[in-house]
Amino acid sequence: MAGDLNGSIIAFLAAPEGTEQIELTDPWQAVEKAGGTPQLISTSPGEIQGFNHLDKGDTFVVNATVEEVGADDFTGLVLPGGVANPDFLRTVPRAVAFAKEFFDKAKPVAAICHAPWLLVEADAVAGRRLTSFPSLRTDIANAGGDWADEPVVVCSLGPNKLVTSRKPDDLPAFDDALLSAFAG
Template sequence: MAAKVLIIATNGFEQSELLKPRENLENAGIATTLASPESGSIKGWDQKDWGESVKVDVSIDDVSVDDFDGLLLPGGQMNPDILRMDERVIDLVRAFDEAGKPIAAICHAPWLLIEADIVDGRTVTAWPSVRTDLANAGGNVVDAEVAEDDNLVTSRNPDDIPAFSKAFIALLESSASAPTEELSTTH
């Protein structure tokens, strides 16, 4: 069965940080579902102006961590700043972490990890203006294309998307192939 990734975003997501990782996931055979507090469609931010609109697949109210194998959090300044004030989103981020499922956050999206209180003691990276916030939340902040720590994958900016996508896909694949307890059968 193919892995399924939930993407959470709202208006003002950095266009490349949603569209490119989503494309990379789908090219790897991983299904994606876009959830948002908004219905209909949400509008991206493309560097210095509004970008494309993207269709929302499901309301944030109608998703469960049990239905997905991983979580993708695109950045942009507006998107994570709005989402971190939505307790439903923060509860989902926290639930993915508590379940040990892969979480990938890029650029400003680690603000959501801070709000969910899952950064303390973990190695993370982000956009430069977010790094002090990560350090203040107890994170071990590095300036690297990708920081991986247990089930977290974080990256700094759109230039890191190839490495970010590759690390997230590898984590999803290793999580899917992790040994599970075998049931004994009798004949």
């Protein structure tokens, strides 16, 4: 894996329910192995419920809510997927604003699967090349993004990097790319 994240604090934004568990835990472990400190951010305190596709998985303790933190508190942002996770987050104005802050502050963002839905809502895809779960292709195109069917896409439009990936099968490439972006 690429990237040394010693001293880096990485935000993982997830809804109370509906996060695809492997898309949370795999990058989380990659950040830890690279020396970074992952922090789970959600819309409410307590725990979130992970999912293995449609089946309930494990629960995870929330470190802070979107009301308590901002992009300045972190080196970068990871947005795990799952259909329900970004669909819920994009209806919460503070969650959308939190994600947009990373672009405004030129900090790297990594999003997998359905997570780019939140980026569409945050008006952060126009002019960018990215990938996602295939069902988001039209939404990304309608928001001005250039969708690609590739395991991972790194877009350096402007001063920050956006790392996107399609699905859990692409996690090894996604993890390597996000570590490089966060270490850079």
